[in-house]
Amino acid sequence: MKEKNITARFIELCKINSPSRGEKSIASYLKKWARDNGLHCAEDRAGKKLSSNSNNLYISGRKHSFKNPQLVLCAHMDTISDTAKIRIRSSAGKICAGGDTVLGADDKAGIAVIMQTVQTLKKRNTLKDTNLMCFFSVCEESGLRGAAHCDMSMFNKKSFVYVLDSELPVGTVITKAPYLDKFSILVKGKSSHAGIDPEKGKSSIKAAAYLINKLPQGKIDRETTFNIGIINGGNKINVVPELTVIRGEIRSHKYAKIRDISDRLSRVCKNTAKLYNEKISFFREPVFKGFDICSGHPIVKTFKKATGNAGIRPGESFSNGGSDANVFNDKRIYSVNIGTGFRYPHSEKEYIRPKDLKNGAKIIIELCALFSKKTYFV
Numbered sequence: 033m034k035e036k037n038i039t040a041r042f043i044e045l046c047k048i049n050s051p052s053r054g055e056k057s058i059a060s061y062l063k064k065w066a067r068d069n070g071l072h073c074a075e076d077r078a079g080k081k082l083s084s085n086s087n088n089l090y091i092s093g094r095k096h097s098f099k100n101p102q103l104v105l106c107a108h109m110d111t112i113s114d115t116a117k118i119r120i121r122s123s124a125g126k127i128c129a130g131g132d133t134v135l136g137a138d139d140k141a142g143i144a145v146i147m148q149t150v151q152t153l154k155k156r157n158t159l160k161d162t163n164l165m166c167f168f169s170v171c172e173e174s175g176l177r178g179a180a181h182c183d184m185s186m187f188n189k190k191s192f193v194y195v196l197d198s199e200l201p202v203g204t205v206i207t208k209a210p211y212l213d214k215f216s217i218l219v220k221g222k223s224s225h226a227g228i229d230p231e232k233g234k235s236s237i238k239a240a241a242y243l244i245n246k247l248p249q250g251k252i253d254r255e256t257t258f259n260i261g262i263i264n265g266g267n268k269i270n271v272v273p274e275l276t277v278i279r280g281e282i283r284s285h286k287y288a289k290i291r292d293i294s295d296r297l298s299r300v301c302k303n304t305a306k307l308y309n310e311k312i313s314f315f316r317e318p319v320f321k322g323f324d325i326c327s328g329h330p331i332v333k334t335f336k337k338a339t340g341n342a343g344i345r346p347g348e349s350f351s352n353g354g355s356d357a358n359v360f361n362d363k364r365i366y367s368v369n370i371g372t373g374f375r376y377p378h379s380e381k382e383y384i385r386p387k388d389l390k391n392g393a394k395i396i397i398e399l400c401a402l403f404s405k406k407t408y409f410v
């Protein structure tokens with residue numbers, strides 16, 4: 033497999049605009065690729081449920097067997113934001129977006145690696161021996177919702193899902209990821225004319241500011257973070273603002289810690305409501321669950337073995353981000369996220385090195401070889 037081939041494939045993918053809920057073009061590209069290569073392509077009905085113009089895709093070389101462990105390679109089709117105006121630059125061994133968009137290597141690097149792997153297995157005539165399925169999800173960036181709505185009949189309890197969606201170095205397996213709950217706080221004061229009778233109003237912004245000051249911020253401890261990401265309050269400068277909405281998230285590797293912080297939040301809301309004589313409501317909702325897979329598990333050992341076989345040093349790490357791996361573990365299917373080598377995802381600084389695309393594919397090809405020879409560590 034040549035570096036220039038996988039790089040060309042990657043750049044082609046980056047040129048397709050695919051924000052969350054607008055994945056149709058990239059899905060069509062993948063369907064055509066499957067057709068051209070005689071692969072089997074199925075889709076579910078996730079699009080309708082998520083108001084997306086595409087469903088999740090399931091592409092495999094043959095009808096998969098439910099007897100053997102099934103190797104699933106997963107990457108998401110959507111990008112964090114629109115990339116319609118992307119201008120791709122390549123210099124100093126890095127591919128980046130020269131304009132003011134993200135590159136979308138998160139997660140088109142994962143897709144390119146999977147496509148190139150399948151292409152190589154086909155060429156070597158080993159695809160039919162590998163019980164392999166490629167799963168391409170929609171709406172990952174909007175809360176892992178595509179994977180959450182996947183068709184579970186396509187998987188079996190012996191599936192191992194490798195998600196190619198991490199900014200960590202190629203060869204790293206992520207065995208631990210956090211739980212995440214989102215919350216919103218509604219502060220309801222009373223409106224009045226700001227110039228004529230401000231004393232008759234109760235400013236929800238003032239109460240919200242007090243409340244936010246009483247809350248934690250950023251890193252709480254090694255495995256817990258707290259963030260207020262959105263605040264909306266008032267709508268005219270001459271009106272005492274009646275309504276302010278605060279939205280944020282809490283993530284931790286231990287769910288008990290999320291509960292503790294949430295209790296504290298609830299207490300602060302009650303106290304602020306009393307102090308300002310306003311109505312404050314607090315809502316919390318789980319977004320995804322964390323996972324923690326031990327180093328000795330076959331899904332981890334097989335990946336490390338494949339990495340070694342590819343001549344790359346394996347690494348193991350944890351992440352504070354969520355991925356489709358969180359969803360699969362929650363559905364009782366073993367899954368890990370793996371390093372794909374893109375850097376600064378979700379920013380205009382995002383880049384990837386062609387060398388990392390090539391090494392990523394080398395590892396996945398070795399991983400497929402272990403599965404086809406049935407030398408996985410089960």
Ligand SMILES: [Zn+2]
Nearest residue numbers: 108138139197
């Ligand atoms: Zn991603």
